[in-house]
Each structure stands twice: as structure tokens, then as C-alpha cells.
Amino acid sequence: MTVAIRFDNVRKTYRERGNRKEALKGLSFEVPSGEIVGFLGPNGAGKTTAMHILLDFIQANEGRAEILGIDSRDPRSREQVGFLPEIFNFDGFLKGEEFLRLFARLGGAKQSQVTGRIAELLEILDMPTAGGIKIRNYSKGMTQKIGLAQALIADPQVLILDEPTSGMDPIAKARIKQLLQKLRSQGKTVFLSTHILSDIEDIADRVAIINNGELLAVEKLGVLLNSEQSSYRIAFQPHGAEVIALLQARLSVSIEGDIATVTSQNRADKDFALETILRHGGDIIGVKQTGASLLNKFLKLVEHEELSDDK
Amino acid sequence: MINELALHRLSKLRSSKIIWVFIGACVFLALPTILPIIFVDQMAPGSVGAESAAAPFFMLVNFMGHIAALILGITTWRIDYRDGTLLTFAARPIARIELLVGKIIGSLYGLLIYLFIAVALYAVIHLVFFRFAIPGVAPLYLLQLLTAWLSTFGLGLLFSNFGNPLLATFLAALYWFLSIMGNIFQQLPFQTLQVIGDVLKFLSIDNNRTYSLDAILKSDISSVSPILSGIGYYFAWSVLLLSLSILLFNKREFINKRS
Ligand SMILES: Nc1ncnc2c1ncn2[C@@H]1O[C@H](COP(=O)(O)OP(=O)(O)OP(=O)(O)O)[C@@H](O)[C@H]1O
Ligand SMILES: [Mg+2]
Numbered sequence: 001m002t003v004a005i006r007f008d009n010v011r012k013t014y015r016e017r018g019n020r021k022e023a024l025k026g027l028s029f030e031v032p033s034g035e036i037v038g039f040l041g042p043n044g045a046g047k048t049t050a051m052h053i054l055l056d057f058i059q060a061n062e063g064r065a066e067i068l069g070i071d072s073r074d075p076r077s078r079e080q081v082g083f084l085p086e087i088f089n090f091d092g093f094l095k096g097e098e099f100l101r102l103f104a105r106l107g108g109a110k111q112s113q114v115t116g117r118i119a120e121l122l123e124i125l126d127m128p129t130a131g132g133i134k135i136r137n138y139s140k141g142m143t144q145k146i147g148l149a150q151a152l153i154a155d156p157q158v159l160i161l162d163e164p165t166s167g168m169d170p171i172a173k174a175r176i177k178q179l180l181q182k183l184r185s186q187g188k189t190v191f192l193s194t195h196i197l198s199d200i201e202d203i204a205d206r207v208a209i210i211n212n213g214e215l216l217a218v219e220k221l222g223v224l225l226n227s228e229q230s231s232y233r234i235a236f237q238p239h240g241a242e243v244i245a246l247l248q249a250r251l252s253v254s255i256e257g258d259i260a261t262v263t264s265q266n267r268a269d270k271d272f273a274l275e276t277i278l279r280h281g282g283d284i285i286g287v288k289q290t291g292a293s294l295l296n297k298f299l300k301l302v303e304h305e306e307l308s309d310d311k
Numbered sequence: 312m313i314n315e316l317a318l319h320r321l322s323k324l325r326s327s328k329i330i331w332v333f334i335g336a337c338v339f340l341a342l343p344t345i346l347p348i349i350f351v352d353q354m355a356p357g358s359v360g361a362e363s364a365a366a367p368f369f370m371l372v373n374f375m376g377h378i379a380a381l382i383l384g385i386t387t388w389r390i391d392y393r394d395g396t397l398l399t400f401a402a403r404p405i406a407r408i409e410l411l412v413g414k415i416i417g418s419l420y421g422l423l424i425y426l427f428i429a430v431a432l433y434a435v436i437h438l439v440f441f442r443f444a445i446p447g448v449a450p451l452y453l454l455q456l457l458t459a460w461l462s463t464f465g466l467g468l469l470f471s472n473f474g475n476p477l478l479a480t481f482l483a484a485l486y487w488f489l490s491i492m493g494n495i496f497q498q499l500p501f502q503t504l505q506v507i508g509d510v511l512k513f514l515s516i517d518n519n520r521t522y523s524l525d526a527i528l529k530s531d532i533s534s535v536s537p538i539l540s541g542i543g544y545y546f547a548w549s550v551l552l553l554s555l556s557i558l559l560f561n562k563r564e565f566i567n568k569r570s
Binding site: 052055056057058059075076077078079081083085087088089090091093094102103105106107108147150 | 312315316319322323326394395396398399400401402403404405406409564565566
């Protein structure tokens with residue numbers, strides 16, 4: 001496995017009028033190349049800080065970061081990088097196409113391929129005519145898309161995206177997800193921070209979770225979710241007391257009015273419960289799997305389990 | 312790469328409002344300095360005083376050049392830093408020095424365009440109304456003008472690190488104040504005060520140019536060495552200020568601001 005991005009004991013302390021804020025406390029992890037890796041953490045966890053150290057916008061107090069094996073303080077480490085900042089603003093006086101052309105040149109893209117690439121990107125992002133419009137006249141979502149196009153224009157191996165879909169409509173989001181998956185199939189690495197966990201669940205291979213500047217987990221998504229106990233809740237309308245008694249022999253049942261809810265901690269118990277209800281009389285209202293979501297795992301890791309939808 | 316950055320800086324400049332305010336101010340102020348040149352010619356064609364009549368125009372060109380240089384210096388990277396566009400540039404495989412040098416060159420293109428327009432305007436007036444010879448030291452004088460502006464530009468660039476454009480302007484204005492105080496002290500009868508005057512003059516990035524504009528315009532000079540020393544002096548200051556600015560920019564943390 002080759003490594004696209006590496007953080008090695010990165011510490012960062014901000015100083016502001018005598019106040020010290022330890023934003024990163026010895027962050028170490030690796031992003032393997034060819035994967036989509038979600039970078040998760042509550043507000044203020046240090047995600048943007050880590051990304052900005054990776055791009056040499058700010059300097060770590062200790063430790064180092066590298067991209068494709070090159071130290072992040074070397075400008076060459078950014079030769080294969082496309083970046084979309086969290087708080088973005090692009091020169092409004094430029095037309096979309098002029099903007100992309102400029103960044104293609106700054107990224108060292110071959111001039112002959114640029115025109116085709118611009119058209120292709122604008123097409124993929126569903127704004128084929130935006131190239132002729134000044135960026136100052138773009139909507140928020142369009143500005144964000146042109147920023148993404150800017151990150152992709154030089155066909156980089158590594159994409160670093162700080163909350164790329166935060167202002168986009170559901171259609172645009174779906175398109176971006178598709179685009180990122182396509183990039184992965186081409187062997188590109190995508191390292192993105194986001195608060196939209198369902199997106200990560202859909203497309204990420206791996207997640208890194210941080211809180212208060214410390215790494216809590218970096219794991220394949222499947223492993224992370226499987227380590228989580230999932231439970232099932234079945235709500236039903238019992239026909240008589242027998243079915244309740246049978247269920248209560250093995251599982252916990254709560255009754256509210258004429259609705260009963262049985263909770264099972266594993267698949268076998270769930271199957272047992274469903275069979276019992278169907279055989280001994282009851283209308284199943286709903287079955288809900290809880291616990292195994294990225295949200296619940298995330299809440300558990302950042303010690304906010306009380307917000308989990310299980311409770 | 313540097314050229315791309317320079318041209319981008321120039322087009323961003325062209326699209327900004329402040330540049331139009333500046334051009335408006337120049338036109339407004341230039342009219343009363345151009346009119347005397349024309350009047351003198353009307354009243355006494357070919358008179359000896361005609362060359363002197365051009366002096367106010369060049370004094371204005373000089374002064375507004377310093378203003379332009381200061382604005383260009385203060386805004387060279389600060390605007391992009393403020394509006395957040397700098398981050399996308401910094402994320403490219405460009406060294407910090409390259410990034411700043413590109414922007415500096417773009418700013419200096421702006422200054423050259425200004426000088427070119429001023430000289431062209433003067434040449435037109437000159438051709439239409441007068442026929443007196445352009446002094447041989449004119450190119451040297453223009454070069455001295457450019458290096459003087461370059462040092463003011465360096466001052467603006469250095470002070471832009473403070474973030475507040477008003478503070479930067481205030482500090483630069485302080486240099487003119489130092490220069491004026493230096494002139495006054497140099498005139499005083501006591502020797503210690505004169506030394507203080509010399510020091511103030513030195514700190515103010517101004518030197519005692521031997522030739523007045525009037526003398527230059529009348530070609531009334533005996534040697535070019537004072538102009539050369541002026542060029543050297545301003546150039547040395549420029550190098551110092553630009554190097555310091557680049558050094559600071561290299562160390563700067565690009566913090567993303569939430570507006
Ligand atoms: N320029 C700065 N000066 C002082 N403190 C800062 C600065 N930038 C960030 N911080 C602090 O560092 C911590 C990490 O901030 P960072 O922006 O990296 O978080 P984040 O994970 O990106 O959060 P979000 O999800 O809200 O974007 C926060 O506590 C923040 O207040
Ligand atoms: Mg952030």
C-alpha cells in the first residue's frame with residue numbers, strides 16, 4: 001500500500017492575544033492512495049488546521065506532514081494536489097473559463113488539453129454554460145462547483161477537499177459523490193472533511209475521526225461499523241397476551257397502549273422475534289436497525305452517546 | 312508561472328474601484344498643471360520660462376507616483392489574503408517567494424504603465440506647444456523617479472504586514488513627515504541639530520537631490536553623478552524593503568478568515 005498523505009506527530013498551537021489553543025495534539029495517521037477517506041470530527045476538532053498544515057499554509061509546531069512522500073513544506077509536494085478550501089472565494093472579475101485556465105497553467109497542465117478539460121469538467125458539474133459567466137454572478141453552489149473544478153483542472157492524484165458539499169443542493173451532492181467515486185476508480189486519492197455522515201457512509205473506504213486535536217479512530221468503514229453492536233427494534237400490535245409472554249421469555253418487551261416494542265441485540269434474536277409475532281398473532285408496524293450507523297459510532301467516539309438515535 | 316501571477320495581479324488591479332478613483336484624481340489634479348504650460352506658450356511663444364512651466368506637472372507626476380506606489384505596495388498580497396483568494400494560489404505547487412514576486416512584478420507593471428502614460432502625455436503637450444530640446448538626462452531622471460517609487464512601494468509592501476491599510480498609510484506618511492523634519496533640522500544653525508537632520512533625512516528614504524526639477528528641465532546641470540547616486544540610494548532602500556517583505560511573507564501563516 002502506497003501512502004498518499006501522512007501526518008506524523010503533528011502539533012499545532014494557536015496563539016491569540018495571550019490565549020493558547022492547542023488545535024492539534026500530536027496527530028498521526030496515513031491516507032492510503034487510491035481510497036476515499038473521510039475526515040470527521042465535531043466543529044473545532046482541528047480538521048481544517050490539519051489540512052492547512054498539509055498545504056503549508058500554516059506551520060506545525062512539531063512533527064511533519066507529507067504528500068506522496070514529499071515533505072509538505074516543499075512546494076513540489078503540491079504538484080499532484082487539488083484543493084478546495086472550506087471558506088472559499090474566487091476572483092469575481094474572472095469568467096469561469098478564464099479562472100480555470102489560469103489555475104490549469106499554475107498547476108502545470110498541458111495547454112493543449114486544457115480547453116477540452118474545462119468543457120468536460122463544467123459538463124460533469126452540470127453547469128456547461130458557466131464558463132462564459134463572471135464568477136461574481138455565480139450562485140453559492142456554482143461558486144463551490146467552480147472551486148471543485150479548479151481543484152480538478154490539472155488532473156491531480158490527490159484531492160484535498162474541506163467540506164466540499166456544504167452549500168450544494170441534493171442533485172449537486174449526488175453528482176459530486178458520483179464524481180468522487182469515478183476519480184477513485186481512476187486510482188486517485190480523495191481526502192475530504194465533511195459533516196454529512198451519510199455521504200461518507202455512501203462513498204468512503206475509510207474514515208479518520210478526530211476530536212479536540214486528537215485522533216480517535218482511523219479505520220476501514222466496514223470494520224468501524226461492524227465493531228458496533230447493532231440492535232433491532234420491532235414495533236407491533238399484539239393479538240392477545242400469548243405472543244407477549246413468549247417474547248418476554250427471551251427478550252425485553254415494552255408496551256404502550258396497544259403497541260408493543262421488542263428489542264433484540266442480534267440477528268438471531270430478531271429472527272426469533274419476527275417469527276414468534278407472525279406465528280402467534282401480531283401486526284408488525286416496523287423494524288428498525290439501530291446502532292450500526294456511522295452517526296452512532298461517531299457520537300460514541302466523541303462522547304456524545306446521549307444524542308444517539310437509539311436512546 | 313511568475314508571469315501568470317503578474318498578469319493576474321494586473322487584471323485584478325484593472326477591475327478594482329480604487330484604480331478608477333486614482334485615475335480620476337490624477338486627471339482632476341493634472342489639468343491645473345497642464346494649463347500653465349499652454350498659457351505660457353500663448354502669452355509669450357518661445358519664452359525662456361516655458362520649460363519651468365512644466366515643473367508643476369512633473370511634481371504632480373512624482374507625487375502621484377508615490378501615492379500609486381504606496382497603494383500598490385499595500386495591496387500587493389493583502390487584498391487576496393483578505394478576500395480569501397490567496398489560499399487557492401498558495402495550494403498550487405508554487406513557492407511562497409515565487410507567489411509574492413509574481414504579485415510584486417504585476418504591481419510594478421502597474422507603476423510602469425502609470426509612468427508611461429505620464430511621459431506620453433507630457434510628450435504630446437511638448438510636441439504640440441513647444442519645440443525645446445528634451446534634456447539629455449531625462450531618462451536618468453525618470454529612472455531615479457522609478458527607484459524612488461520602488462522604495463515607497465517597498466514601504467507599502469512591508470507595512471501591509473500590519474494588516475490595517477490605514478495604519479500602513481499612516482506609517483508611510485510618517486516617512487514624509489520625517490523627511491520634512493529632516494529638511495527643517497538641516498537648515499538650523501546648530502551642528503548637532505544638523506546631524507539629527509541628516510539622520511532623519513536618512514531614515515526618511517529621501518535624499519538631497521542636488522538638482523531641482525527646474526534645473527533638469529532646463530538642462531542646467533554640470534554632472535550626472537548626483538542623479539546616479541540618487542538612483543543607487545533609492546535602489547539600495549528598495550532592495551532592503553523588498554527583501555524584508557519577502558522574508559516576512561515566507562514566514563506568514565495563511566489563516567482562513569471567516570467573514
Ligand atoms: N487562526 C486561529 N487562531 C486561533 N485559534 C484558531 C485559529 N484557527 C483555528 N483555531 C482554533 O483551532 C481549533 C481547530 O479549528 P479548525 O478550524 O481546525 O476546526 P475544524 O475541525 O475545521 O472545525 P469545523 O468543523 O467547524 O470546520 C478550534 O478550536 C479553533 O477555535
Ligand atoms: Mg473546518
